[in-house]
Amino acid sequence: MPPVFNEKCTACFKCVEICPGDVLREGDGKPKVAYPDECWHCGACMMDCPADAVRLDLPLWMRPVTKRVK
């Protein structure tokens, strides 16, 4: 699902600045996901966050299907 912002967020809004999909907006003390359906799950918000405050999960239909071999 679109990014989740944890308590480490310093509200610098770098993620809002760079999100390629224009999905994020400045919210109250942290970013808000304004257009959740349009998230590309590209990870740019997570990559550029200076505070390690972003986690991104994938919706079920994007999760890799795997098999434990070892």
Next chain:
Amino acid sequence: MTKTIKTDVLVIGGGLSGCMAAINAADHGAKVAIMEKSHTERSGAAGTGNDHFWFWDPEIHHRRGWTIPDMVRDISFDGEYGKTKGGLMDQELLEIVAEGTKEAVDNLESWGIQFRYDEIYPWNLQYEAPEGEKRFRIVPQFQSEWDTLNYDGRDIKRRLTEQCLKRGVEIYNRVSGTGLLIVDGKVVGATGVNMRTGEFHVFKAKAVVMATGMDQMRLFRAQSGDWFNSQSPPYITGDGEAMALRAGAEVFILQAGKSRNAGFQYFRNLSRSSGTATTCYPAGRFVNSEGEVMIRHPAVREPLRKRREEVERSIAEGKTPFYLDLTDASEEEIRYVEWSYGHEGLCWVILEIMKDLGLDFRKDAFELELEPTGKLSGGFLALYIDTDCHTNLPGLYACSPVQFAGEVAAPTYVVLGWRSGEKAAEYAQEAAEPTLDAKQVESEERRVTAPLNAEDGHPWQEVNKEINNIMEEYKGYVAGWNLPREDAEVSRAGLENCIAQLEKLKAAEMKAEDPHELVRCNEVMNLIDIGIMMVKAALEPEQHERGIWFLGRQVEGEPEFRKTPIVIKYPSKGDA
């Protein structure tokens, strides 16, 4: 609310090619502005990085007996990859690209992107370098020669943005280009709208470079049913092509493609980078459900084409699905894969998510999607340029998308971007001060902002879905050209009906709740214009099949691919 900006060269789209164009135009003395829909630091197909780069190095490759024409022939015809291309690639442009790659690497290196390393590995090309000098990590990718660099390109867009700003290039982020301005047949600027503020922008420019990217995303139905689960950015919706079409530019069109290789695609569910096919060098093995190896590694040494019998036997014996299995690789190989994967666009985040999900290349095999033979893909439309990157419209240059030279990916756009910047700056130097046509600007503003001002109308998603439905019909009919005569008539009638449906959709009113949605509405309007053009081209005579592509109707034998594009003027009366 209108903002007017005056510049010498306007670049529309600040992706890889657009940033290169802007930098070089500035280096040639021009005042430059970039209009970018998202944000140049992370926008476009290379937004979260690139990890490989096709190149020709006079030192390395010449010594190995490979010339530029050899490289171009290999990638277009002779090599494993070339064989699937049916000679469609533009040879002249590709030679220019190959020739420019080493300079591009040198430039990118000087801007802080690491291409050379103290350590190279046994699976990299072993070549002589002066004592103590770092070396490139060169691998064979799809071609016969070792001609591809693995490198750390994760922040390539940030470095390019820095170089633009250093040269005084004005970057207008979040401003989406909507139309070209033409006076006396010359391109004199463009308009755009800010997707956060709604402010309408008018750029007055002596020359314009179109660099809005290679795709018409969301024109066809998404493979996974989710438009935003895509390899290329789902926000690249053919805006540049539509703007150029409306201005009367010549375009290059490929109709639907048909897969022949039954190739392995992405990880199942995840329309991500081609990482499975490329990045997992040197250790990626494709196995069937019994763990039997189909392909030991996916690069050129063992092309799928040659192993297809084995894949087909596995399917017949029910030994499916197929997996990417690295579990037998050495730790050193896995680390290399992770290093490379971490720089490939969209893949760094997969490594992060794998941690959260407890997945590990050392332990887990990843299910792959197997593309069925004969599967139809959507068509492709691009601007048509000469070797100076000039379109047929005076003042309009383009570097992306352009006629089929793009299969070597980033190098094409880096080099053609660079070239178009130089040529546009030279043109701007000679060009007179442009004057705008106020009426044209006004009517363009009305057209573009209509969905925001509409009382009522369809949301963009609704119209986009209907475009997908119509284009699915189109795909079927284009493939139908292969059928006997009577069916060809059915296809013709079907295609004509697709045009009628798209025209009707074009007249439907849309409603945007905010400036962000306004840009999505404009994307959808552009997709309709592109769809109409693609279907009309399918109705033109003299079309045929090359490589994996239909260029419309198949004719007897295999005619030479002619470089002449199908020219249809906008608005089209249906005449060629």
